[in-house]
Amino acid sequence: MLSKKVSSSHSVPFWRDVRVLRVMGQVVFLVIIAAGILWLLNNLQVNLRACGLRISFNFLRNTAGFPISEGLRYNPTDVHGYAFWVGIVNTIRISLIGIALTTIIGTVVGIARLSSNWLVKKLAGLYVEVVRNIPLLVQLFFWYFAVMLTALPMVKNSIRLPGSIYLTRRGVYLPWITLAESFGTWAWYIIGGLVVAIAVYVFRRIQLKRAERPGFPIIWAGTILILILGAGWFLTPGNPLALTIPVLKRFNFEGGLWLSTSFTSLLIGLSVYTGAFIAEIVRAGILAISRGQTEAARAVGLKKAHVLRLVVLPQALRVIIPPLASQYLNLTKNSSLAILIGYYDLMNVGTTIFNQTGRAVEMIMLIMASYLTMSLLTSLLMNYYNRRMKLVER
Amino acid sequence: MTNDEGIIIYRDVHKWYGDFHVLRGITFTMQKGEVVVICGPSGSGKSTCIRTINRLEEHQRGQIIVDGIELTNDLRNIEAIRREVGIVFQQFNLFPHLTALQNVSLAPFWVLKMRKSKAEEAAMKLLERVGIPEQAQKYPAQLSGGQQQRVAIARALAMTPKIMLFDEPTSALDPEMIKEVLDVMRNLARSGMTMIVITHEMGFAREVADRIIFFDYGQLVEENTPEEFFHNPKHERTKLFLSQILDY
Numbered sequence: 001m002l003s004k005k006v007s008s009s010h011s012v013p014f015w016r017d018v019r020v021l022r023v024m025g026q027v028v029f030l031v032i033i034a035a036g037i038l039w040l041l042n043n044l045q046v047n048l049r050a051c052g053l054r055i056s057f058n059f060l061r062n063t064a065g066f067p068i069s070e071g072l073r074y075n076p077t078d079v080h081g082y083a084f085w086v087g088i089v090n091t092i093r094i095s096l097i098g099i100a101l102t103t104i105i106g107t108v109v110g111i112a113r114l115s116s117n118w119l120v121k122k123l124a125g126l127y128v129e130v131v132r133n134i135p136l137l138v139q140l141f142f143w144y145f146a147v148m149l150t151a152l153p154m155v156k157n158s159i160r161l162p163g164s165i166y167l168t169r170r171g172v173y174l175p176w177i178t179l180a181e182s183f184g185t186w187a188w189y190i191i192g193g194l195v196v197a198i199a200v201y202v203f204r205r206i207q208l209k210r211a212e213r214p215g216f217p218i219i220w221a222g223t224i225l226i227l228i229l230g231a232g233w234f235l236t237p238g239n240p241l242a243l244t245i246p247v248l249k250r251f252n253f254e255g256g257l258w259l260s261t262s263f264t265s266l267l268i269g270l271s272v273y274t275g276a277f278i279a280e281i282v283r284a285g286i287l288a289i290s291r292g293q294t295e296a297a298r299a300v301g302l303k304k305a306h307v308l309r310l311v312v313l314p315q316a317l318r319v320i321i322p323p324l325a326s327q328y329l330n331l332t333k334n335s336s337l338a339i340l341i342g343y344y345d346l347m348n349v350g351t352t353i354f355n356q357t358g359r360a361v362e363m364i365m366l367i368m369a370s371y372l373t374m375s376l377l378t379s380l381l382m383n384y385y386n387r388r389m390k391l392v393e394r
Numbered sequence: 395m396t397n398d399e400g401i402i403i404y405r406d407v408h409k410w411y412g413d414f415h416v417l418r419g420i421t422f423t424m425q426k427g428e429v430v431v432i433c434g435p436s437g438s439g440k441s442t443c444i445r446t447i448n449r450l451e452e453h454q455r456g457q458i459i460v461d462g463i464e465l466t467n468d469l470r471n472i473e474a475i476r477r478e479v480g481i482v483f484q485q486f487n488l489f490p491h492l493t494a495l496q497n498v499s500l501a502p503f504w505v506l507k508m509r510k511s512k513a514e515e516a517a518m519k520l521l522e523r524v525g526i527p528e529q530a531q532k533y534p535a536q537l538s539g540g541q542q543q544r545v546a547i548a549r550a551l552a553m554t555p556k557i558m559l560f561d562e563p564t565s566a567l568d569p570e571m572i573k574e575v576l577d578v579m580r581n582l583a584r585s586g587m588t589m590i591v592i593t594h595e596m597g598f599a600r601e602v603a604d605r606i607i608f609f610d611y612g613q614l615v616e617e618n619t620p621e622e623f624f625h626n627p628k629h630e631r632t633k634l635f636l637s638q639i640l641d642y
């Protein structure tokens with residue numbers, strides 16, 4: 001009786017074996033996907049041939065002929081390929097600066113939403129609700145047309161903010177740091193300082209490890225680096241860095257840093273929009289740590305800074321980082337809306353090229369590949385970071 | 395100041411949460427090695443009271459002196475006292491990102507500046523003492539409630555405190571785990587530790603406590619030996635409380 005009920009694993013026919021089925025499922029799925037892609041490619045080629053077209057990237061070597069008003073140094077006589085590269089760099093520029101800005105906005109607002117001050121809390125909540133519920137494109141138009149191009153004055157009557165910052169219809173002018181002649185000398189201190197700081201870091205780490213003592217070697221390294229840079233600054237004849245301040249000349253400002261109207265509205269629009277989402281992520285991250293955690297840490301005698309570094313941050317970051325990364329990716333991808341307010345990002349340049357050359361398929365492929373590369377690189381970095389966090393803690 | 399008067403001196407302590415008067419003039423003293431059980435109805439201020447002893451809550455009037463150090467806003471005093479007072483919470487509050495061993499050795503390493511190997515050795519000894527050396531490398535989420543609470547006790551003991559506070563250490567536990575935690579606490583009491591325990595485990599109170607303090611509406615209503623407390627309560631409110639808790 002008994003032996004009949006217990007059937008051993010060999011006797012399972014393969015069409016009922018879960019392990020075999022799992023592998024089979026994968027294989028079937030792969031085959032279907034591959035077949036689909038092949039079919040599409042084949043179709044594409046047939047259709048292109050019918051129109052007398054062939055996929056080719058030779059047009060990238062032809063002269064572009066259209067102007068790009070900001071970014072890398074560029075001439076309309078440069079080739080399409082280079083024009084596209086200028087667009088890519090502009091996309092990277094807006095994304096990186098936007099990510100920095102939106103992180104600051106999001107963190108501040110996220111913390112403000114948890115504030116015990118009623119007004120601060122309500123204002124932060126209002127910001128999140130309003131910004132999250134208006135389409136990004138509408139917000140970009142608001143910043144571009146309503147604020148930058150209408151509300152702001154002409155160059156002559158520009159609004160002056162403290163610190164020589166000028167707001168005008170032509171964009172924003174800021175003081176900026178430029179390298180002076182003696183920078184070359186100071187650069188040696190930078191290199192030397194970095195080498196020494198890294199050496200100190202490694203040495204201190206090994207020392208701590210050997211002595212089995214707690215500590216943050218990065219603080220030592222940072223202090224040494226600042227000391228060396230400071231000493232270098234005083235020992236270098238003349239100032240290695242110079243500040244240029246925008247000054248109003250006959251028609252326009254000269255000196256300083258110019259942020260174009262399109263760039264400024266895109267930057268503010270993207271950062272404000274994404275910041276609302278990041279605020280929610282930060283808030284959730286902080287709320288995820290119960291008050292009991294800080295209490296327990298304080299009760300065993302840890303100092304406030306140690307409580308933050310050893311107990312709160314490791315837990316909060318684990319909750320915050322993955323969704324934060326996807327917001328960074330969103331900001332980067334959303335920057336393709338630049339085309340609608342005249343910023344020369346890769347989408348804008350890319351479509352201009354395909355309008356001129358008619359090379360739609362190739363350009364769309366290039367544009368997609370560019371965004372994909374940037375996104376994958378970001379994901380890779382984030383995954384690496386996540387894995388490290390896991391290794392340390394789990 | 396000498397410690398002759400007591401290791402914990404609580405003199406006419408008041409505390410308010412906004413308008414709400416939580417502690418209404420509490421006075422008691424504890425001697426070294428004493429075990430005091432605090433009981434009383436929910437919301438009567440028991441937790442608040444013991445949390446003022448290591449300054450997780452501030453008191454607003456009166457005087458609290460722990461081992462000769464008065465609790466004021468002086469950060470140095472607060473840190474000194476926290477090193478002498480361990481606390482165990484109802485919800486364990488273990489650090490979920492650290493193993494049991496790391497939970498226990500964290501403070502000795504960072505606060506007492508012990509060598510890592512020494513701190514871990516000591517942590518291991520403590521885990522043995524609470525009966526779970528084999529769980530050292532596990533994370534809190536992988537442990538049962540009773541095991542977690544025992545790690546929490548080891549974590550508090552790792553700072554070699556002179557006083558241990560327990561805030562309902564067994565109320566979040568399943569019945570079969572309560573005993574293992576109470577056993578650890580009983581051994582601790584036998585070893586001469588000064589302890590304040592908030593608990594509804596009346597059997598434990600009867601067996602281990604030197605004194606029982608009864609709280610109601612932020613006031614210390616009755617203070618008595620277990621014998622007297624259970625068989626001969628002085629106050630009506632104590633009688634009522636006991637009849638409720640012993641009935642069920």
Ligand SMILES: Nc1ncnc2c1ncn2[C@@H]1O[C@H](COP(=O)(O)OP(=O)(O)OP(=O)(O)O)[C@@H](O)[C@H]1O
Nearest residue numbers: 411412414416434435436437438439440441442443
């Ligand atoms: N942070 C706070 N803010 C305002 N009121 C509080 C706060 N913490 C506690 N209280 C109130 O103080 C009173 C006493 O709380 P406490 O936690 O000390 O009671 P308890 O005797 O420990 O009760 P329990 O047995 O339920 O744990 C309760 O009425 C509670 O609502």
Ligand SMILES: [Mg+2]
Nearest residue numbers: 440441442561
């Ligand atoms: Mg309580």
